[in-house]
Amino acid sequence: MGQEDLMNTAEDVADQFLRVTKQYLPHLARLCLISTFLEDGIRMWFQWNEQRDYIEATWSCGYFLATCFVLLNLIGQLGGCVLILSRNFVQYACFGLFGIIALQTVAYSILWDLKFLMRNLALGGGLLLLLAESRSEGKSMFAGVPSMGESSPKQYMQLGGRVLLVLMFMTLLHFDSNFFSILQNMVGTALIILVAIGFKTKLAALTLVLWLLVINVYFNAFWTIPAYKPMHDFLKYDFFQTTSVIGGLLLVVALGPGGVSMDEKKKEW
DSSP states (O other): OHHHHHHHHHHHHHHHHHHHHHHHHHHHHHHHOOOHHHHHHHHHHHHHHHHHHHHHHHHHOHHHHHHHHHHHHHHHHHHHHHHHHSSSSHHHHHHHHHHHHHHHHHHGGGGGGGHHHHHHHHHHHHHHHHHHHHHHHHHGGTTSSSSSSOOHHHHHHHHHHHHHHHHHHHTTTTSSSHHHHHHHHHHHHHHHHHHHSSSHHHHHHHHHHHHHHHHHHOOOGGGGGGGGGGHHHHHHHHHHHHHHHHHHHHHHHOOOOOOOHHHHHHOOO
């Protein structure tokens, strides 16, 4: 079997998977995508005093402002998750969660930590894809009305979402000299380039979902660490952030790459 035959077989398997899961995939994608916000909102409730004291001590902003920060994070994240899952005011919920990401990036000094900054940007990419999906749902209300084609804002949101999502994988690259790390880096880099440029997008995104799923369960198994140890919270944070990026990739699989992609341009050739 040649390389082209192998690729065609893989695409057939991916298409079959999509046909079987088409009805459920967008729901699963949204649930995965908001998981990190859901977990963080719940954590704000259970670690209210610790979070408030940390912000008060770090920024010397006083008890009242520190309390407002924790309350805003709790309500903003849990409220946004409820709206997205119930599919009400999704665009407003996404903008609210964008604001939470920006606020936390500054408050927790993530801006100066390249790894965490890239992961937050990848999370933003997932929200961009969710925004694009909500736009397409809104337009479906006017099915049958003549259209000039897919709107540019939606196309560029999908492009921006794909490009930002791949930042997550750049944080997973290991610059070691052993064969497995080199192979993993080569395959991973090839896949993220395919997703970014929108070529064989659904197959590449589905492969990345499987890869991330394995890495997440193996390396971020926070449930194996006692809750009182700091590593438990660190791995838990990593686990849910990775799950959210998986949700973003599942949206790419479910919706396709959008108009600004090589897959779409191929149809015109």
